Amino acid sequence: MEFKIINKETGEDKEFTNDAIASFLEIHLGRFGDKKEDILKCLDYVFKKCGNITLGIENSQIIGAVVVNETGMDGYIPENILVYIAVHENQRGKGMGGKLMKKAIDNANGSISLHVEPDNPAKKLYERLGFTNKYLEMRLQR
Numbered sequence: 001m002e003f004k005i006i007n008k009e010t011g012e013d014k015e016f017t018n019d020a021i022a023s024f025l026e027i028h029l030g031r032f033g034d035k036k037e038d039i040l041k042c043l044d045y046v047f048k049k050c051g052n053i054t055l056g057i058e059n060s061q062i063i064g065a066v067v068v069n070e071t072g073m074d075g076y077i078p079e080n081i082l083v084y085i086a087v088h089e090n091q092r093g094k095g096m097g098g099k100l101m102k103k104a105i106d107n108a109n110g111s112i113s114l115h116v117e118p119d120n121p122a123k124k125l126y127e128r129l130g131f132t133n134k135y136l137e138m139r140l141q142r
Helices: 018-032 036-048 096-107 122-128
Strands: 002-007 051-058 061-070 080-087 112-114
Touching: 002 036, 002 096, 018 036, 018 061, 018 080, 036 051, 036 061, 036 080, 051 096, 061 096, 080 096, 096 122
Parallel strands: 080 112
Antiparallel strands: 002 051, 051 061, 061 080
């Protein structure tokens, strides 16, 4: 597997377009994901503001993806938020998620937060990587 980092400086990749990445994420996030149109908004943020997309590539195919957006905050709010991570269903259980996360962490400057549902199997991966549960998140939906 090789890694590809895409961000504001590199610009959208000609081979692995935002549409291709969003399609991959929509399929492989499953019930923990969002609609493609919302994923595309997140990817657009990477190029208009700041963040990184880390892709795992094998045989010219996306087999994993991590999207980290920079928050523009420092200290009181983590500087980054991990928005999406997905691994192709044929690659799960092979350590791919951990490799992708480590690469994404290496490419991020500052602390990283994330939201995870309690029954999401990825929760164990995050804990192994050192993420802790500091707060209970509450939202007011409008």
